[in-house]
Amino acid sequence: MSSNASTYSNPFAVDPAEIRDINVHARVPVILDASNSTYFAWKTYFTLLFRENNLVDHVDGTVDSRSMVDAAEWTVIDVTIIWWFFTTISKDLFHTVVSAGDDARAMWVKLNGLFTDNKLQRRVFLQQEFFDCRRLKTLADELRDIGAKVDDDLLLSTLTTGLNEDLATPPLTSP
Structure with a gap:
C-alpha cells in the first residue's frame, strides 16, 4: 500500500471529515414538509448529494449497515446522513420518523415512504x-x-x- 492510499476501513474510501463538513443546507435548500410540495425537490437534491459524494450505498440497500458495525468511518458517515435528514425535514416529520437505532437507509426509506406508499391519499x-x-x-x-x-x-x-x-x-x- 502506498503512503498516499486511503487507510479508511470504509470500503468506498470516503473521508468522514469531508462529509461532516458539507453544508447540507446549501446543497439541499428546501425543508421537507408533509403540508406542501417539497418532496420532489428534497429527494432530487439529496439524490444528487449522495451521487456527488459517493454515498448512494448508505441509502440504496446495496450494503447491509449491520455488516459495517465495526467500520467506524461508515458509522460516522451514516450518522452524518441521518443528521442531514433531521435538519432538512419539518418538526412534524421528525417526530413521525425518528426512531432509535435506525441507520441512514432506514430513515431514507421511511421518509420516502411517507410520500409514496399511500399513493391514493397522496x-x-x-x-x-x-x-x-x-x-x-x-x-x-x-x-x-x-x-x-x-x-x-x-x-x-x-x-x-x-x-x-x-x-x-x-x-x-x-x-
Whole structure:
C-alpha cells in the first residue's frame, strides 16, 4: 500500500471529515414538509448529494449497515446522513420518523415512504393542490413520482384557466 492510499476501513474510501463538513443546507435548500410540495425537490437534491459524494450505498440497500458495525468511518458517515435528514425535514416529520437505532437507509426509506406508499391519499392531496395553485410543474413532478399521469394538455389547460380576461382569445364578431 502506498503512503498516499486511503487507510479508511470504509470500503468506498470516503473521508468522514469531508462529509461532516458539507453544508447540507446549501446543497439541499428546501425543508421537507408533509403540508406542501417539497418532496420532489428534497429527494432530487439529496439524490444528487449522495451521487456527488459517493454515498448512494448508505441509502440504496446495496450494503447491509449491520455488516459495517465495526467500520467506524461508515458509522460516522451514516450518522452524518441521518443528521442531514433531521435538519432538512419539518418538526412534524421528525417526530413521525425518528426512531432509535435506525441507520441512514432506514430513515431514507421511511421518509420516502411517507410520500409514496399511500399513493391514493397522496394523489388526492396533490391533485387538490395541483388544481388550486400555480406551482404546476413541481406538483406534476410529484404526481408522476407516485405514478399519476399528468400530460401536457392537462398542464396547459390548468395553467390557462386562471389567465386574465385581457389575455383570453377575443370573441368572434360578425360584420
